[in-house]
Amino acid sequence: MAAQPAGGQKPQKPFHIVSPVLESLSLSKAAGTKVFMKMENVQPSGSFKIRGIGHLCQDAARRGCRRFVCSSGGNAGLAAALAARELALPITVVVPGSSGPTAVRKLQELGATVEVYGKVWDDANSRAQELAKTEGWVMVPPFDHPLVWEGHASLVRELKDSLEDKPGAIVVAVGGGGLLAGVVAGLQQVGWQDVPIIAAETLGAHSFHEALKAGRLVTLPDITSVATCLGAKTVAARALECARE
Amino acid sequence: MAAQPAGGQKPQKPFHIVSPVLESLSLSKAAGTKVFMKMENVQPSGSFKIRGIGHLCQDAARRGCRRFVCSSGGNAGLAAALAARELALPITVVVPGSSGPTAVRKLQELGATVEVYGKVWDDANSRAQELAKTEGWVMVPPFDHPLVWEGHASLVRELKDSLEDKPGAIVVAVGGGGLLAGVVAGLQQVGWQDVPIIAAETLGAHSFHEALKAGRLVTLPDITSVATCLGAKTVAARALECARE
Numbered sequence: 054m055a056a057q058p059a060g061g062q063k064p065q066k067p068f069h070i071v072s073p074v075l076e077s078l079s080l081s082k083a084a085g086t087k088v089f090m091k092m093e094n095v096q097p098s099g100s101f102k103i104r105g106i107g108h109l110c111q112d113a114a115r116r117g118c119r120r121f122v123c124s125s126g127g128n129a130g131l132a133a134a135l136a137a138r139e140l141a142l143p144i145t146v147v148v149p150g151s152s153g154p155t156a157v158r159k160l161q162e163l164g165a166t167v168e169v170y171g172k173v174w175d176d177a178n179s180r181a182q183e184l185a186k187t188e189g190w191v192m193v194p195p196f197d198h199p200l201v202w203e204g205h206a207s208l209v210r211e212l213k214d215s216l217e218d219k220p221g222a223i224v225v226a227v228g229g230g231g232l233l234a235g236v237v238a239g240l241q242q243v244g245w246q247d248v249p250i251i252a253a254e255t256l257g258a259h260s261f262h263e264a265l266k267a268g269r270l271v272t273l274p275d276i277t278s279v280a281t282c283l284g285a286k287t288v289a290a291r292a293l294e295c296a297r298e
Numbered sequence: 299m300a301a302q303p304a305g306g307q308k309p310q311k312p313f314h315i316v317s318p319v320l321e322s323l324s325l326s327k328a329a330g331t332k333v334f335m336k337m338e339n340v341q342p343s344g345s346f347k348i349r350g351i352g353h354l355c356q357d358a359a360r361r362g363c364r365r366f367v368c369s370s371g372g373n374a375g376l377a378a379a380l381a382a383r384e385l386a387l388p389i390t391v392v393v394p395g396s397s398g399p400t401a402v403r404k405l406q407e408l409g410a411t412v413e414v415y416g417k418v419w420d421d422a423n424s425r426a427q428e429l430a431k432t433e434g435w436v437m438v439p440p441f442d443h444p445l446v447w448e449g450h451a452s453l454v455r456e457l458k459d460s461l462e463d464k465p466g467a468i469v470v471a472v473g474g475g476g477l478l479a480g481v482v483a484g485l486q487q488v489g490w491q492d493v494p495i496i497a498a499e500t501l502g503a504h505s506f507h508e509a510l511k512a513g514r515l516v517t518l519p520d521i522t523s524v525a526t527c528l529g530a531k532t533v534a535a536r537a538l539e540c541a542r543e
Contacts, residue, residue, distance in 0.1 A: 073318075075340065075342055076342070
């Protein structure tokens with residue numbers, strides 16, 4: 054795709070697709086009620102992250118961004134690299150050593166410059182924030198930004214179009230809390246603010262659980278889950294606000 | 299979903315979804331040109347088969363079908379079972395012994411009555427054809443029927459909507475040749491009849507290859523591929539016609 058004119062008049066098409074909603078027969082059977090899955094795994098970047106990160110990157114490009122910086126060896130990094138490619142802008146992705154060669158290769162295939170730094174995500178994130186101080190460089194936060202949540206909210210608008218009835222509950226996975234914040238925003242947009250949210254978190258990366266328990270943000274000493282790149286040692290402050298709302 | 303009134307006025311919604319089209323970076327890299335994948339794996343039945351089989355079943359229901367019969371332990375059987383469930387009609391699926399317990403369980407989860415018969419698909423198919431002689435019972439052919447091809451053709455109409463340019467070629471997998479026949483029909487519908495088709499077949503189930511070589515339909519002595527439920531010992535006559543066209 055060719056570079057988009059910065060500050061152009063035409064609103065750009067989002068980089069995410071309207072994803073399918075499928076009933077899972079085995080989950081329905083296990084839960085004793087209809088369970089639908091929003092198939093975010095077929096997004097162009099492989100995850101829902103392209104919704105929010107794509108939205109943020111499009112906004113940054115319109116404001117004259119010259120290079121993106123991101124700090125994720127996981128789905129956020131892939132989404133940022135894809136968005137940068139679509140916008141024909143360069144990107145540096147700083148990944149923690151825990152990310153492994155496959156993550157690095159995938160990012161490079163998307164045209165990203167990859168720098169390996171530190172052990173877990175929070176280390177790589179500090180380094181990326183340093184880089185992002187360069188004039189014209191824009192930090193792509195993996196989860197903690199209102200534009201990211203605004204982009205993720207599109208997921209709920211699509212659900213409203215797909216489902217015949219209002220769901221009894223929505224289950225979301227929590228890493229840094231960006232999806233949760235986006236789903237809460239989306240529910241408010243479509244008038245579904247009374248739909249309960251069940252937040253599920255990985256043991257060993259349970260910064261949201263600890264924050265809820267303590268009533269304030271808690272930073273975990275380490276990510277001990279095998280899903281190292283899915284966890285953040287501290288959840289977004291907005292996630293805690295969402296739980297209170 | 300409630301039963302649809304047989305012969306009702308309102309055209310029924312298809313059972314398939316508009317599936318995403320994604321570029322595969324690794325395939326693009328390997329091929330040296332952009333390779334897109336039509337993500338038929340996220341169809342409600344798990345494969346493209348629901349397009350053609352759903353179309354055929356909806357047609358049969360309108361004509362007063364009381365029970366479906368199908369002969370597939372693979373994706374065609376799952377599609378038929380799903381279509382029957384959506385239409386609130388019973389279905390008997392005859393599967394060959396090669397299908398294994400997982401296939402049987404999946405079919406049963408969709409509400410199908412499952413009968414295990416014979417070794418490979420052609421055995422089960424003969425038995426299903428016997429059953430289908432019952433008054434009001436309708437045979438769901440896994441691939442060899444014009445309504446199935448008509449349903450599969452929707453895939454190409456969606457491609458035309460998704461892709462910016464006419465593709466340089468389309469790669470299709472051939473088992474019985476139903477997808478191939480549907481893609482050919484679809485290409486004609488959208489005015490893309492000059493797009494070359496690359497048909498790929500599994501070694502050990504290569505009834506299309508043998509038919510092309512011989513210039514007439516050839517019945518393989520056996521399916522020797524591990525993908526037993528993907529193969530047909532004889533390809534559809536229409537597939538051979540497609541190759542000639």
